[in-house]
Amino acid sequence: MEKVQTVKDSWDANLYDVKHSFVSKYGDSLVELLDPRKGEKILDLGCGTGDLAKKLYDSEVDVVGIDKSENMVEQAMSKYPDIEFAVQDATELVYKNMFDAVFSNATLHWVKPPEQALECIYKSLKQGGRFIAEFGGKGNVQIITDEIITQIKQAGFEYEDEQFPWYYPSIGQYTSLMEKIGFKVTFAQHYDRPTPLDGENGLRNWIEMFGSPMFVGISEERKDYIVTNVEKNLKDRLRKNGNWIADYKRIRVIGVKE
Ligand code: BEZ
Numbered sequence: 001m002e003k004v005q006t007v008k009d010s011w012d013a014n015l016y017d018v019k020h021s022f023v024s025k026y027g028d029s030l031v032e033l034l035d036p037r038k039g040e041k042i043l044d045l046g047c048g049t050g051d052l053a054k055k056l057y058d059s060e061v062d063v064v065g066i067d068k069s070e071n072m073v074e075q076a077m078s079k080y081p082d083i084e085f086a087v088q089d090a091t092e093l094v095y096k097n098m099f100d101a102v103f104s105n106a107t108l109h110w111v112k113p114p115e116q117a118l119e120c121i122y123k124s125l126k127q128g129g130r131f132i133a134e135f136g137g138k139g140n141v142q143i144i145t146d147e148i149i150t151q152i153k154q155a156g157f158e159y160e161d162e163q164f165p166w167y168y169p170s171i172g173q174y175t176s177l178m179e180k181i182g183f184k185v186t187f188a189q190h191y192d193r194p195t196p197l198d199g200e201n202g203l204r205n206w207i208e209m210f211g212s213p214m215f216v217g218i219s220e221e222r223k224d225y226i227v228t229n230v231e232k233n234l235k236d237r238l239r240k241n242g243n244w245i246a247d248y249k250r251i252r253v254i255g256v257k258e
Contacts, residue, residue: 009068009069009070009071010212011069011071011072012071012209013049013069013071013072013074013075014075015205015208015209016048016049016072016075016209017049017075026105026106026193026195027051027052027105027106027134028052028055030052030103030105030132030134030252031052031055031056031103033132033187033252033254034056034101034103034130034132036056036059036061036101037061037100038059038060038061039060039061039062040061040062040100040101041061041062041063041064041098041099041100042056042061042062042063042064042099042100042101042102042103043063043064043066043095043098043099043101043102043103043124044056044063044064044065044066044103044104045066045090045093045102045103045104045107045108045121045133046066046067046068046090046104046105046106046107046108046110047065047066047067047072047073047076047085048067048069048072048076048106048107049072049075049076049079050065050075050076050077050079050080050083050085052103052105053065053076053080053083053085054079054080054083056103057080057082057083063083063084064084064085064086064099065083065084065085065086066085066086066087066088066090066093067085067087067088067107068087068088068089068090068110069087070087073085073086073087090104090107090108090111090117090120090121091111091112091113091116091117091120092120093120093121093123093124095120095123095124096123096124097123097124097125097126097127098124098125098126099124099125099126099129100125100126100129100130101125101129101130101131101132102121102124102125102129102130102131102132102133103132103133104121104131104132104133104134104135105133105134105135106134106135106136107133107135108133108135108167109135109136109140109166109167109168110165110166110167111167112167114167114169114174114177115177115180115181118177118178118181118183119181122181122182122183122257125257126257127257127258128256128257128258129256129257130254130255130256130257131178131183131253131254131255131256131257132252132253132254133252133253134250134251134252135250135251136166136168136248136249136250136251137168137169137170137171137174137190137249137250137251138168138169138170138173138190138249138251139168139247139249140166140168140247140248140249140250141246141247141248141249142247142249143234143237143238143247144203144206144207144230144234144238144246144247145164145211145214147230147233147234148207148211148214148226148230149214151226151227151229151230151233152214152215152218152226154229155218155222155225155226155229157217157218157222159214163213163214163216164214165213165214168249169251170190170251171188171189171190171251171253174188174251174253175188175253178253178255182257182258183255183256183257183258184255184256184258185253185254185255186254186255186256187252187253187254188251188252188253188254189250189251189252189253190249190250190251191249191250191252192247192248192249193248193249193250194245194246194247194248195245195246195248196243196244196245196246197243197244197245197246198243199242199243200242202243202244203227203230203231203234203238203244203246204227204231206244206246207227207230
């Protein structure tokens with residue numbers, strides 16, 4: 001049995017809603033790709049604080065939102081008490097033949113091993129059900145993460161590849177996995193989506209919110225020093241008109257359970 005790698009619940013749901021609401025705003029166009037129909041039963045996998053689940057709910061979909069983070073699920077429940085939310089790990093879904101669609105925005109790059117998540121997604125779909133996902137693809141935020149790793153090492157700390165918290169496949173790699181599990185892949189796309197991170201501290205806030213697994217064993221003081229150097233070295237490449245622009249690269253896929 002492969003080891004399931006986990007990310008501890010370091011999510012700050014309030015910070016996420018205040019500073020990173022762009023995540024669900026970008027998800028709006030993924031909802032268009034999902035093309036939800038009235039009365040469908042849809043799983044929102046990695047629902048965060050529930051904003052896209054609410055959008056589905058408003059289209060008269062019977063939506064269930066799940067997230068691995070208790071903080072996120074608590075916030076989602078308090079924002080949208082009429083919607084069903086639950087804490088669940090994408091690699092251990094409990095559902096069988098239940099959903100017309102599984103929808104996932106900006107989540108699957110956190111989930112390892114990906115085969116296990118795909119198997120769970122496949123099992124949770126009804127025959128003919130569809131899987132629509134967007135997440136970080138090959139090369140995602142690589143300018144930022146390469147610089148963080150360089151600065152961690154220059155500050156005298158060891159950095160092991162296993163510390164890298166994300167999975168960023170190419171569409172070739174991911175669609176092959178989907179086919180291996182049994183999906184018919186009907187759509188796949190890999191594209192650049194430069195993403196503004198608001199304000200002077202945008203990059204620092206992003207690293208604070210998402211990058212903590214890269215800094216395990218490093219004190220707050222040394223982390224601050226490392227992040228300051230990352231900012232210094234990246235400002236010419238990633239700062240435009242007062243905003244940080246992160247080098248996001250996305251993949252989007254649609255698979256059908258045959
Ligand atoms: C992403 O959506 O690609 C992403 C978000 C946070 C950390 C890493 C990647």
